Amino acid sequence: MFFPTLGVIATTDVVSVTIHQTIQEALSAMHLHDHRRIVVINQSVHYIITTQDMIALKVSGVDFNTPLSQVTLKQMPVLNKESNVLNALNLTDEMDESICISNEDGTLYGVVTNSDIVASVDPQVILESLQIGTVFDKKYGFKSFAPDTSMAHVLDYMKDSPSDCVIIQDNNTPVGILTSKDVLHFIGDDACHSLNVSTVMSTPIETLESTASISDALTFLRMRNYKRIVVVNESGHIMGIVTQQDLISRTYLRWSQLVHEHMNQFEELTQILQQKNKHLTELATKDALTDIHNRHMFSELFSKELAISKRQKSKLSLAMIDLDYFKRINDAYGHNIGDHVLKNFAKMVHSSVREADLFARWGGEEFVLLLRDASCDEAFCVAEKIRMLLEAKRFDEVGQVTCSIGVAEVNPDDTLHSAIGRADEALYVAKNEGRNRTVSCRIKE
DSSP: OOOOBHHHHOBOOOOEEETTSBHHHHHHHHHHHTOSEEEEEETTEEEEEEHHHHHHHHHTTOOTTSBGGGSOOEEOOEEETTSBHHHHHTTOOSSOOEEEEEOTTSOEEEEEEHHHHHHHHSOHHHHHHSBGGGGGGSOOOOOEEOTTOBHHHHHHHHTTOSOSOEEEEETTEEEEEEOHHHHHHHHHTTOOTTSBGGGTSBOSOOEEETTSBHHHHHHHHHHHTOSEEEEEOTTSOEEEEEEHHHHHHHHHHHHHHHHGGGTTTTHHHHHHHHHHHHHHHHHHHBOTTTOSBOHHHHHHHHHHHHHHHHHHTOOEEEEEEEETTHHHHHHHHOHHHHHHHHHHHHHHHHHHSOTTSEEEEEETTEEEEEEETOOHHHHHHHHHHHHHHHHHOEETTTEEOOEEEEEEEOOTTOOHHHHHHHHHHHHHHHHHTTSSOEEEHHHHO
């Protein structure tokens, strides 16, 4: 089988800015070319700035006249244009949808996307035979908001969400979609955050039926320059949202089934695909910065732990942990130092709790801890231990960092939402009483 070089399949017409230009200039380039992400060039090292980065910067109040050199950006993987396409399979994932392709001297030659790679490796028959409905073997949920929801509330959700779009529904009827493009225009116009999302969303929603082929879906994305597809069933009801990466992962799965029939010829490719599947699983369950469970994984594990607790009639308690005045750390020392604090705090907590306990990053500087076989009083003691460990710790450059913690015992009839709500109320009391303290829900009552 012929595997082309990356130079053959690369797109050479790349929208880019330099590391010395400002955030506003990057936003203007994204507007001008109608792109959700553009390349930031710094000699032979290249970065990417995305819509989600723009949202985070806007919500954080960063001045858009700030040079990109002072912003934490994700570095893009780089391969030489003479490299084989197999090398690219090791580098693409949900966070890195594109790879920079360089000339011999390290300068930018072009960009290769996931769809370029799939099109050059996988037989067209697979793309044409698989239906996008097969992607929904596992549930792909979506987040929706009412039309009168404020943009401030929606942006606060999107800044920590793995998805860059939300559905707008009125009494369970979809009336629009808020995409990364819509958010870019909203930020660029410097519109009031109190505006209703209905004034910013795109409408009507363009959809594809679940019976469409993956080939049709990829063509749909390419022709409209979309990043995701809203999939409906035969009745027109929304089944969920699939991204280009979802479609590609499904294609990889089918391709791996075929290569098993030709193991000797395709042994190298099979190993790469297995490594990729493992990597994608880690991306779906781990927080990229702290390497602990992410919010999505914690939500899944909470349901299992609650079922076990009911069956065994054992105690289960939950603690919400928030680093005090964390925004000041980012503002005073920069996001790299802030990230260093988050990583070291997560490492400290992870090493101080039991292996059976579940520790996850809930979002931003907020963490959640689920304690097995622990009453509210016992969880309070564990939380106090964590608080005092952090209070005694000193971080390079920053010095002392403290945290506030809210503790709640999980009741048998609780949902994740209700349990988190009570712990969050206790956390609010801890903050309101001066921070650097642990409060139990019982104390609030």
